[in-house]
Amino acid sequence: MDEGEFNRCCVAFGVEPGVTPEALERVYMKKSFALIRAGTADEREQFRALHERMAAYLRAHPPAPRLADGEAPAARGPVYQLPPPDSKQELLNPFSFDSRLVNLLALPLALAVAWLVNRSPLGFLLKGFHIWIHEFGHATVAWLTGKRALPLPIGWTNVEPEKSNFVYFGVLFLLGVLLVAGWKERKIWPILLAVAVAPLQFYMTWRLPEHRADLWLAFAGVGGEFYLSAALMALFYLQFPEKFKWNYCRYVCLFLGASSFLNIWTFWRAVQLGRESIPWGSMVAGEEDGGGDMNILRDDYRWSNHDIIGTYNHLGSACLVALAVVYAVFALRLDRVADRVFGAMWTE
Numbered sequence: 001m002d003e004g005e006f007n008r009c010c011v012a013f014g015v016e017p018g019v020t021p022e023a024l025e026r027v028y029m030k031k032s033f034a035l036i037r038a039g040t041a042d043e044r045e046q047f048r049a050l051h052e053r054m055a056a057y058l059r060a061h062p063p064a065p066r067l068a069d070g071e072a073p074a075a076r077g078p079v080y081q082l083p084p085p086d087s088k089q090e091l092l093n094p095f096s097f098d099s100r101l102v103n104l105l106a107l108p109l110a111l112a113v114a115w116l117v118n119r120s121p122l123g124f125l126l127k128g129f130h131i132w133i134h135e136f137g138h139a140t141v142a143w144l145t146g147k148r149a150l151p152l153p154i155g156w157t158n159v160e161p162e163k164s165n166f167v168y169f170g171v172l173f174l175l176g177v178l179l180v181a182g183w184k185e186r187k188i189w190p191i192l193l194a195v196a197v198a199p200l201q202f203y204m205t206w207r208l209p210e211h212r213a214d215l216w217l218a219f220a221g222v223g224g225e226f227y228l229s230a231a232l233m234a235l236f237y238l239q240f241p242e243k244f245k246w247n248y249c250r251y252v253c254l255f256l257g258a259s260s261f262l263n264i265w266t267f268w269r270a271v272q273l274g275r276e277s278i279p280w281g282s283m284v285a286g287e288e289d290g291g292g293d294m295n296i297l298r299d300d301y302r303w304s305n306h307d308i309i310g311t312y313n314h315l316g317s318a319c320l321v322a323l324a325v326v327y328a329v330f331a332l333r334l335d336r337v338a339d340r341v342f343g344a345m346w347t348e
Helices: 003-013 021-038 041-060 087-091 100-119 121-144 165-184 188-206 210-237 246-272 293-299 305-331 335-347
Strands: 147-152 156-163
Touching: 003 041, 021 041, 100 121, 100 210, 100 246, 100 305, 121 147, 121 156, 121 165, 121 188, 121 210, 121 246, 147 165, 156 165, 165 188, 210 246, 210 293, 210 305, 246 305, 293 305
Parallel strands: none
Antiparallel strands: 147 156
């Protein structure tokens, strides 16, 4: 890049030719954050490439010294202000995280459609996903306690009895990737998720007593059907790094989460009302299997029928309350407060 091309890039970037590397970085932060809110992936990529070329030029050709008053010439240069997006186009864009129409209607519609499908003959097509979420409930506890686990959609999760450093550091590495990707793209939710899960993983792997870990492992099958399903629905509203393609696949996860949650919530409500019985045994070995989740809670940890029924129903109610809070926050756009706070932190 020569000086003439650099000057043309400065015009496109919104800075003066005498910009310093520090001022260039500040403008990049502000505009990239604005593009995350309202730009496209192509615009963000083009802007990033332009920034890298200009930064490389400034490293090879340092700007003139600062003025006598200590202020860099570029400090008085223009700061990019992104034009407001087309409000109608934004409102009707199903892949936008800022569409109030999507935020208001997506969750209620997903729950309504899932309820109808579960009640229809097509409901049996979703049973495999419900079973798999149950097994992922077991697997997530196993992974968080540092154990190898393979959840299978046949009603079985193979869990190794010994802790594995590979599992612990593998999960920690993935959380680090999530955090770094979120930081680079100025998305706060993956950062908060990684920061919240990492200490929990440390405690459950290295501090949680083994008998308590086994209790959580048995509890988390049905428990996972509640909280993992609710999490899939809540995650619909959160922005993740572009490489995850979350703005597209979040609709599939929303529907599957809604279907699984309604299935398990209605079942345990029926158990509480006496219309269904506690599911003793296991799917693989039948009702006589003493190693079933409910059997372990009753026989090994002395949970009464009342404890089992009450705990799962309370968990379902807690998930509903949490989901209602998430829905209200994003439907009313209260999340923009967090966006402004963290946006200011990144652009300073």
